Amino acid sequence: MKLKLTRQLIAVSCIGMLGISAFQVNKTPTAAKSLLDSLNQFHAGLVVHPDVQITTFATEPMLKNPTNMDIDSKGRVWITEAYNYRPAISGNPTNPKGDRILILEDTNGDGVADSQKIFYQSPELNAPLGIAVLDSMVIVSQSPYMWKMFDDNRDGVADRKEILFQGIGGEQHDHGAHAFTFGPDGKLYFNFGNEGKQLLDAKGKPVLDQDGDAIGPAKYKQGMVFRCNLDGSQVECLGHNFRNNFEVAVDSYGALWQSDNDDDGNKGVRINAVFEHGNYGYTDELTGAGWSANRTNIESEIPLRHWHLNDPGSMPNLLQTGSGSPTGMLIYEGNLLPPVFQGQMLHADAGPNVVRAYPVKPKGAGFEASIVNLIDGSKDQWFRPADVTIAPDGSIFVADWYDPGVGGHQAGDQTKGRIYRIAPKGHAYRVPKLDLTTPAGALAALNSPNLATRYLGYQKLKQLALAGLEEAYATEQNPRLKARALWLLIQGPQGAKYLEKAIQDSNPDFRMLGIRAMKRMPFTGWLAHAQKLQNDANPQVRRELAIALRHISAPEADALWTNLALQYEGGDRWYLEALGIGADGNWDQRFNAYAAANQLNRDVVWRARTTKSVPHLIAYVREAKPLTEKLRYFRAFDFVPGNEKSVQLMQLINESMQKEPALAMVALRHISAEYIQQNPAARKTVIGMLAKVEGNEYLELIEKYNLTEMAPSLLQDLLKGKNSRSTAKAIYSLNSGALIQQKFKTGTVAQKRAIIEGIRWQGNKESLNLLFSVVKQPSYELSVRRDAARGLGNSYPNGEDLVLKSLKNKEIPQDLIPSVVESVSKAWRKGVRLEANGYLIGALAQTKTKHPPLNDLLTQRGVIASGKKVFVDQCSMCHQVDNEGIDFGPKLSEIGSKLSREGMYMSVLHPNAGIGFGYETFELITKKGDTYQGIIVSRNETDIIMRLPGGLSQSFKTSALKSVKQLPNSMMPEGLADGMATQELVDLMEYLNTLKKK
Structure with a gap:
């Protein structure tokens, strides 16, 4: 009976098991229903807003690991894949042909993709993270490049590609180059995360910003947002100091919106309204120090502290959403979805498995927002929405990476990937016909909710000399559509007329649009307009005007700014920061004019520079x-x-x-x-x-002001065991290690043991030489030598390496070998522990626990209380849960909301496959020859702060360093699970799975 199955039924059966075939299927009504029923399994665990429905548009094997997506004017879905993501770290197989850019199409109108075409594939395409389809030009972002690819003959295959920008961060880094979007002003908007660091042109030369300065760390910090012309010229940096701002969205009025990721585990994911030229506070504006560095008036809660929100010059956040891994974003300016989503951000957050909107309301010069879920995937923790895009008919498409984990540098599954469509119930996927031969058709394209279609309409209307646009502007009732027409008219031959109409419009969004447009002209050209707006009743309009005054040095600008400052109402941080942006570079004359009015507001004084x-x-x-x-x-x-x-x-x-x-x-x-x-x-x-003062504050002041006179006093504290680890560090930082050396020679047994307790953690040449000499020197008391032996390997990596070297060279006295081996018994590197154990007389090498396969582990359930004990014993020396434990690795307070059980098992069993960004291992070598390995928590041109194993932080002057390099392995030991019984491992997973967002 099975042998008589028709080819068609076999095809449908395979589709139901594996996903959509890459080949056309000739579907009868019965077969089509079977196909659609089989596709339901892919979104069965997803809960959508009650006024819409979800359908599966495409799934594996038609696509794999989608990272970003765009939809063209024909309704075709373009996908960037990342099959070859981080193979050196994850150990996953790769495709030697390289990653792919796919075009998926529904050719028969049933809402399911049945055609797949490879637009581009190449070995140099490695995990691209952004795509924008602009007619025959396709912009693809993949660090360190941003490419323009061209389909000259429009056959759906790339014919050539050019470098748009380059030099952006490291290859395959998800904190580097991100997607482009087409703005209503005809410009391109894009961003990169904090691994981007710089922007070079096609010839490798630094790109200059709007002030003529090179875009790079000398002026800007961390992640940045940009605007440029279609050809890449006239680049402007519009904001900086983000962590990993993944995709910038621009509404029809020219306002910018964006999400940003926190350092994992700190519940600080945020949504930002991006004010041009704002500093968004990820690192200290002055020093580059990380958010955890101590500072006066530090915020009481870590999610707020994370963004330096109490510092003058840091922009406020629109909304903080807790833990997550935010990715693609758009502004939904269609009318197909329910009203709650119209005109709002739609955002994919792969961490908590959601796609949601943030309805925004004005509040003073800024905004407030709430959260409305479009898709809730919490019942299927493999749902990892990477991007969200709007189709020409106004429906929403979501790209699902579909993986047990998210973030870091791993992919737990390389075979899966899904595309879903969201629309009102029963609404079929129909792409509106496009006619660009007439002004009316071009205007209809401009009015499309789909950006690729809107781009075509914009360009065609320019070619048609804006024919019909004036009438459309005069009669259009939808303000967002009217705004798009206004951008074009302002750039046309009667631009001055329409700019005047914009700033006189009763709608404040249009007055702000006018300010954003005139800001690009010489100040003398818009001074008269500015004077009309300086007393506008709407604080958001005055906010935009304040921002527009940035870097304008003129008495008229000082007078305008002063008038705007006098209208500041206390407590409106958005308005205050706009004033700060508008005074940047001209603070002395701005403040003089303001002070002359004799109406100083202390908030304005606080913000002044x-x-x-x-x-x-x-x-x-x-x-x-x-x-x-x-x-x-x-x-x-x-x-x-x-x-x-x-x-x-x-x-x-x-x-x-x-x-x-x-x-x-x-x-x-x-x-x-x-x-x-x-x-x-x-x-x-x-x-x-x-x-x-005492404690850490006492030591911080001594180190900050380099008070070498205090070294003898610090030595006395060390001898008393007072904060010995940090005290010894301070002594060495003052270059006073000779005091320790000298006292050790003459001190009592108690004093020598106290010194060892302080220096055992330092790992510099002076401390290790002293410990090693004590171990080898029989004239010292046995108790002192044993202490030195137990402390010799406590530093990473220098102490551990010294232990292995000295054991190999037989330099350790026989009776002290057990103590020296004990000093590396908790070493990060499993190989160190195993090799050292091999030198124990009569001892067997550490055996490895053989755990069941992962699929078997997933079926087992543990005891939560027992798992918590395993965490305290095995993990709390590096991780925190609810502020309990050592602050070294990622915080795990909400790890159960971010990772599935599979993801958590993989993180413990194979830590090198998923190193969280910000927790990479770095090695510093000083000019003295000391080596340190740990996590860099802050870094600028003059200073580096490194967090060492155990949670202690150490400061280094870059001038004193010989080299700084990143190492490939995680600080978390690869063999961590080997020392656990299987039941302990299962119990630990059970406990971690309970740590979810409250």
């Missing part, structure tokens, strides 16, 4: 108010240039030391180190104040 603000800040911190209310003003001193602030702060300290010592201590932290080095009297005062 001029020495002229110092007397006012000093007055504020002298007020008879609780110290907690003054901390923000002390933090403001850090952003004021020059030494005038240090002079006045020193005077404040001298006056306050007796009557208000706490105030004096806070003031001390904001004097520049340069000032202390140049003023002996100030240095003496600082040293005298150290008696009033």
Whole structure:
């Protein structure tokens, strides 16, 4: 009976098992129903908004691992694949032909893709993350390149490609080059994450920004947002200091929206309204330090602290959404979906398995937003929405990476990938006919919700000299469609007329559009318009005008800015930061004009970047108010240039030391180190104040101001066992290690053991040489030698490497070998532990627990309480759950919401396959020859802060370093699970699975 199956039924059966075939299937009504029924399995675990339905458009083997998507004017779905993602780390197989760009098409109108074409495939295409289809030009982003590919003969296959930009981050890095989008002004908008770092042109030369400066770390920090012409010219940097801003979305008024990822585990994923030229606060604006570095007026909650939200100059967030791995975003300007989604962001977040909207409402000069789910995939944790795109008919398509894990550098499954379609129930997929031969047809294309179609309409209307556009603008009732026409008219021969119409419109969105357009003209050309808008009743309009004044040095600009500043209402951080952007580069003259009005607002003073603000800040911190209310003003001193602030702060300290010592201590932290080095009297005062602080603050001040006079005192603390690990670090940072060496020779047994306790963790040449000499020298007391032996391998990697070398060379006395081996018993590297154990007399090498296959492990259930104990014993020395444990690796408080069980097993069994970004292993080698390995938490041109195993952070001057390089392996040991019984491993997974978003 089975042998008599028809070819057609076999095809349908295979489709039901494996996904859509790459070949056309001739479907009868019965067969078509069977096909659609079989496709339902792919979205069975997805819950959609009640007013829409979800259908499967395509699935494996037609596509695999989709990372980004676009839909052209014909309704064809373009997909970038990442089969070859990070093979060196994940160990996954690769396709030697390279990754693919696919075109998927529904040729018979049943809503299911039945045609697949490879637009481009090449070995140099490795995990592309962005695609934008603009007629015959297709822009593809794949670090370190952004390419323009051309289909000259329009046969669906790339004929040639050119470099648009290059030099962007590391190859295959998902914090690098991201997608392009077409703006209503005819410009391209794009971004890259914090691995991008720079932008080079096709010839490898630095791209210059709107100020004529090179786009790179000398001026901008971390992730950035850009705008440019279609040919890549006239690049503008529109915002910076994001972590991993994945895709910028632009609405018809020219406003920018974006999501950003936090350092994993800190519940700080955010949605941003991007104000042009804003600093978005991922790292310290001045020092480049990470968010966890101590600072005055630090935010009380980590998700807020993560973005330096209390610092003047950091833009506020529209919304913080907790944990996640945010990816593709668009502005839905169609009318097919329910009203709650219309005009709003639609966003894919692969971490919590959702696609959602953030309905926005104006609030002062800024916004507030809520969350409405379009798709909830929490019941299927393999659902990993990578992108969301709007089709010509207004329906929504979602690309699903479909994988047990997300983020980092791994892919747990290489065979799957799905495309879903969201539309009202019963709405068939029909692509509107496109006619670009007439002005009416071109206008209809411009009005499309689909960007590829809109691009065609925009270009055709320009070719037709904007024919019919004036009438359309006059009669159009939909404001977003009217706005698109207005952008074109402003750029046309009667641009001045339509710019005037924009700034006089009753709709504030149009007045803001007018400001964004005129901002690109010379200031003298729009000064008259600005003067009409400076007293606008809408604070958002005044916000845009303030931003437009950036880098304009003219008395008229000072007067406009002053008038805008006088209208600031306290508590509107959006307005305040817009004023800051508008005064950038011209603070002295702006503040002079503002102060002359005799109506100073202390928030404006707090935001200022001029020495002229110092007397006012000093007055504020002298007020008879609780110290907690003054901390923000002390933090403001850090952003004021020059030494005038240090002079006045020193005077404040001298006056306050007796009557208000706490105030004096806070003031001390904001004097520049340069000032202390140049003023002996100030240095003496600082040293005298150290008696009033203790712990980490005491050591931080000594290191910050390089107070070498304090080294003997630190030595005494070390001998007493007072904060010994950090104290020893401070002594070495002052280049005073000779004091330790000298005291060790003459000290008592107790003092020697105290010194060993402090230096065993340092890992520099001085500390290791001392420990090693004690181990080898029989004249020292046996208890001291054993302590030194147990501490010799406590540093990574220098101490561990020294242990292996000395054991191999038989330099360790026989009776101390067990103690030396014990010193590496918890080494990160499994190979170190195994090799060291081999030197134990009569001991067998560490055996490896043979766990069942992953599929068998997934069927087992553990005991939550037992798993928590395993976590405390095995994992808490590197990870935190709800602030308990060591802050070294990623926080795991919500790991159960981010990873499926498969993903968690893979992370423990194969840690090198999924290293989270920001937790890569780096090796620093100093010019003295010391080697350190750990995680870089902040880095700028002059300083690097590295977090070492155990959670201790150490600062390095880049001038003192010989090399800095990234290593391929995770800091998490590859053999971590080998030391667990299978039941312990299962219990651990059971516990981790309970750690979910509350």
